[in-house]
Amino acid sequence: xxxxxxxxxxxxxxxxxxxxxxxxxxxxxxxxxxxxxxxxxxxxxxxxxxxxxxxxxxxxxxxxxxxxxxxxx
Numbered sequence: 001x002x003x004x005x006x007x008x009x010x011x012x013x014x015x016x017x018x019x020x021x022x023x024x025x026x027x028x029x030x031x032x033x034x035x036x037x038x039x040x041x042x043x044x045x046x047x048x049x050x051x052x053x054x055x056x057x058x059x060x061x062x063x064x065x066x067x068x069x070x071x072x073x
Contacts (some may be wrong), residue, residue: 009041009068016063022048025063040069 016029021022034040046064053059 008071010071011044011066011068012037013046014065014067016065018061019059020061022061022063025061026065029063029065030067033067033069037067037069038072041068041070043067 004066012030012033014033016027016032018023018024018028026043030040030043033043044066048064049062049063050058051060
């Protein structure tokens, strides 16, 4: 495939969750999307949030992404 060719994409929303930081949450979401969608192409971070534990530390990161994949045909 050449990038000069016409192509169509679809975007879907996924949410990655990790105790190990924002990058880990993004990678969790992208990795799962890659395993379940064909021709995954790119992602956009839509929102970042997290959970605060009782001791005031960040206990979980949640990243909302839009991932795009190329439609067949």
